[in-house]
Amino acid sequence: METLQPDDPRELGSYRLLRRLGVGGMGRVYLARSPGGRTVAVKVVRPELAADADFRRRFQHEVEIARAVSGRYTAPVVDAAPDAPLPWLATSYVLGPDLTDVVQAHGALPEHTVRALGAGLAAALQEIHAAGLIHRDLKPSNVLLAADGPRVIDFGIARAVDGNRMTQTGVVVGSPGYMPPEQALGQDVGTAGDVFSLGAVLAFAATGRNVFGEGAASHAAMLYQVVHGEPDLTGIPQSLLGLIRACLLKDPAQRPAPAEIVAALAPGSVEELLTNWLPSAVASTIATHAAGILDLEAPEEPEAQPAPGFGRPPTMLGGASAAAGTPGTGTPVPGYGTPATSTPVPGYGTPPTGVPAPGYGTPTAGTSPYAAGTPLPGTVQLGTGPANSSTPPPSRRRFLGLAAGGVAGVAVVGGSAAWLLSRDDDSPGTSAGGSKGGSARPAGENFTTPPAGTAPQPLWHKSVAEESISTTLPLVTHDGLLLISGDPLVAYDVKTGKKRWSRPGVVRPNAQLLFSGGKLFLADGDYDGALVALDVRTGKEAWRSRLGKDLKLDATIAIDEKNVYVTVTDFSDAKSATDYRMGVAAISHTTRKTVWVQMRDWGTNNWDVEGTVSGKYFVYADSKYNLTVRDTATGGQLWTKKLGDDWSWTPTVASGLVFLPGDNLRALDAETGKTRWTLSPNGRRGFNDPTVIDGVLYISDYDEGVWAVNVKTGRKIWLCEDPGARRAPTTFLRAGATLYGASYKDEGGIFALVAKTGKSRWVYNDNKDPVEPFQVAISGNRLLVTHGYEIYSLPAV
Numbered sequence: 001m002e003t004l005q006p007d008d009p010r011e012l013g014s015y016r017l018l019r020r021l022g023v024g025g026m027g028r029v030y031l032a033r034s035p036g037g038r039t040v041a042v043k044v045v046r047p048e049l050a051a052d053a054d055f056r057r058r059f060q061h062e063v064e065i066a067r068a069v070s071g072r073y074t075a076p077v078v079d080a081a082p083d084a085p086l087p088w089l090a091t092s093y094v095l096g097p098d099l100t101d102v103v104q105a106h107g108a109l110p111e112h113t114v115r116a117l118g119a120g121l122a123a124a125l126q127e128i129h130a131a132g133l134i135h136r137d138l139k140p141s142n143v144l145l146a147a148d149g150p151r152v153i154d155f156g157i158a159r160a161v162d163g164n165r166m167t168q169t170g171v172v173v174g175s176p177g178y179m180p181p182e183q184a185l186g187q188d189v190g191t192a193g194d195v196f197s198l199g200a201v202l203a204f205a206a207t208g209r210n211v212f213g214e215g216a217a218s219h220a221a222m223l224y225q226v227v228h229g230e231p232d233l234t235g236i237p238q239s240l241l242g243l244i245r246a247c248l249l250k251d252p253a254q255r256p257a258p259a260e261i262v263a264a265l266a267p268g269s270v271e272e273l274l275t276n277w278l279p280s281a282v283a284s285t286i287a288t289h290a291a292g293i294l295d296l297e298a299p300e301e302p303e304a305q306p307a308p309g310f311g312r313p314p315t316m317l318g319g320a321s322a323a324a325g326t327p328g329t330g331t332p333v334p335g336y337g338t339p340a341t342s343t344p345v346p347g348y349g350t351p352p353t354g355v356p357a358p359g360y361g362t363p364t365a366g367t368s369p370y371a372a373g374t375p376l377p378g379t380v381q382l383g384t385g386p387a388n389s390s391t392p393p394p395s396r397r398r399f400l401g402l403a404a405g406g407v408a409g410v411a412v413v414g415g416s417a418a419w420l421l422s423r424d425d426d427s428p429g430t431s432a433g434g435s436k437g438g439s440a441r442p443a444g445e446n447f448t449t450p451p452a453g454t455a456p457q458p459l460w461h462k463s464v465a466e467e468s469i470s471t472t473l474p475l476v477t478h479d480g481l482l483l484i485s486g487d488p489l490v491a492y493d494v495k496t497g498k499k500r501w502s503r504p505g506v507v508r509p510n511a512q513l514l515f516s517g518g519k520l521f522l523a524d525g526d527y528d529g530a531l532v533a534l535d536v537r538t539g540k541e542a543w544r545s546r547l548g549k550d551l552k553l554d555a556t557i558a559i560d561e562k563n564v565y566v567t568v569t570d571f572s573d574a575k576s577a578t579d580y581r582m583g584v585a586a587i588s589h590t591t592r593k594t595v596w597v598q599m600r601d602w603g604t605n606n607w608d609v610e611g612t613v614s615g616k617y618f619v620y621a622d623s624k625y626n627l628t629v630r631d632t633a634t635g636g637q638l639w640t641k642k643l644g645d646d647w648s649w650t651p652t653v654a655s656g657l658v659f660l661p662g663d664n665l666r667a668l669d670a671e672t673g674k675t676r677w678t679l680s681p682n683g684r685r686g687f688n689d690p691t692v693i694d695g696v697l698y699i700s701d702y703d704e705g706v707w708a709v710n711v712k713t714g715r716k717i718w719l720c721e722d723p724g725a726r727r728a729p730t731t732f733l734r735a736g737a738t739l740y741g742a743s744y745k746d747e748g749g750i751f752a753l754v755a756k757t758g759k760s761r762w763v764y765n766d767n768k769d770p771v772e773p774f775q776v777a778i779s780g781n782r783l784l785v786t787h788g789y790e791i792y793s794l795p796a797v
Helices: 053-069 099-106 111-130 191-207 219-228 238-247 258-265 280-295
Strands: 015-023 027-033 039-045 077-081 088-092 143-146 149-152 399-401 460-463 476-478 481-484 489-493 499-503 514-516 519-523 530-535 541-546 551-559 563-570 581-588 594-599 609-614 617-622 626-631 637-642 652-654 657-660 665-669 675-679 691-693 696-700 706-710 716-720 731-735 738-742 750-754 760-764 774-779 782-787 790-795
Touching: 015 039, 053 077, 053 088, 053 111, 099 143, 099 191, 099 280, 111 143, 111 149, 111 191, 111 238, 111 258, 143 280, 191 238, 191 258, 238 258, 476 774, 481 774, 514 551, 519 551, 530 551, 551 581, 551 617, 563 594, 563 609, 581 617, 609 652, 626 657, 652 691, 691 731, 696 738, 731 774, 738 774
Parallel strands: 551 609
Antiparallel strands: 015 027, 027 039, 039 088, 077 088, 143 149, 460 790, 476 481, 481 489, 489 499, 514 519, 519 530, 530 541, 551 563, 563 581, 581 594, 609 617, 617 626, 626 637, 652 657, 657 665, 665 675, 691 696, 696 706, 706 716, 731 738, 738 750, 750 760, 774 782, 782 790
């Protein structure tokens, strides 16, 4: 930072200039203040460039882009005059050092700081990419650390996503060790290139060094290592290693998207993670420096001697392409806060105790208070002493690889890096196949548990908005396939997300899929009243069974190893269009014959049913507010009860008991209907529908807590009062030692709890806002998830 010179203006627009910050390829940069007291960096174009009509058009375009990317984690544009005789641009001045300075002074940053840094930078890339821009020069010196979070600066060699280059054709620009391999090879660079740079920046922050070489390594050697070698990730905390390695993959399509990085590092919110995110020494320095900047006043007359500054504003836009022979924005500019060498720079504050240094104390008589070597008022040194070389002890779990899919833009569109590791003998329970309500064991790949509170990232993702899927129905998985009810009925490969087959017109709207013996059973899509069996491997029709001339199948309800249970309508004695009766029936899925039919009285129209089957009991609730239990062999009614005015739930039956949710949880004897036990919520507000798995009943309450209850006694095993999101899970399945849940509201997501204790492990939410429930199933050791029209595959960890 230098004092203003005689040829410097004193005002630009409404801004009073305070100091000269530096000189870039496009012109000069000044520290200035608005009439309202806001401190900004004002960048003024050189006169010869201002006279170039092509340059003015490019500058105007870059000003528009800069305005578009102004966001929470970039230095926002606050004003501009691209049509002025000397065009200028004012951006917010960031009161903080760049990452290079901080690491030089303090060494490698702690894990929680690197995690917060990564979340903030990934959020910044979301802002940048959403504006149609690729940064193309993300590096430590272009990352400023402010008290409330990092800021990404310097879009001087940026390129528009649509292919409009801001730099000379054929010139490779960027910073060795931080540019992605495709950029080093002179190939087209997409948004995934910025993700590679982000990974390198986070590795630098976590280790204190460039992981592709440093010191005596030449630029050519570093570029060769970027393209052909592997980064040295020694010393990176284990909880960040997988994500950083994913960012640094050679193939751009395999790198995670910024949105996925944000979700992995900040499952709550980025702002929450950035609370008290900096080490105390750095935070103290920033606060002291900020006070010095705010105390600056505009000089009454020019002062001649310069002094290096602390904060670093964004450099001039367009640097490398500004004019032939001018320095590019990748070149450090004196006064911007980036020292030319690793030597400590005067003006950064108090030297180490006992070490004299010129310019650190009181200036000699006649010397300007802002002379070379003198700090700004109140400025203290960033830190002293050697870099922190200690690294955490190695974990017993080591990352072995990464499963990844395509990445497009900033949305979670084609896949992402996943936590793919080996398991040790002491790791939590492994996962494997099973359906809703079942437990399972491992098969296929092994995934390891991500850091506490960090959800695993999708192995693949599909958006199927063009298909009319039934978003509220349970998912069905079988033999490596995920089947989703809708039109068309589609089977997806659980490992790749690719369609294995698709059948239009075979499923009625909102019809659930029932599966047994390699076949799917459903009411025919052409409303002919038949039961249809489809081969699950191909989707082709295996057979269909009509119930008779006057008996029509309405909907499938439940299935066991012998029968499909359905609702039917009898038109045999109908004298008018409304003269019919409805009932329930059992159809053998081996003989295709009707086993029994139980009809209601004539005229009982508009009768809807939701039900389940367990052993000898067929249990269903209906829209006439009844709960009924029948014998599966004969259809004979065992008992029926009135439910009140709430019937829209599927009964849960296990261990000879029927469970009724509500203000209290009741267990009724399935044979007699008598109450066997009642569980009070103990001051909480009642219960949702339960799920029973291996003798344990899991249920959420109206206050968003999750309970585990002994099925036989009704005694509470544990209560998780905070499962980790605003909405608790309402359906459950278990795999090994982990209980997974899905919420009916989008404010929740997919939950992982320790099955034995109820302790929350992680919550996954895609941060999309369809008013649709989450659904979850399991196949092998993969979770299959739907949220509205979005489908995800997650490692079951």
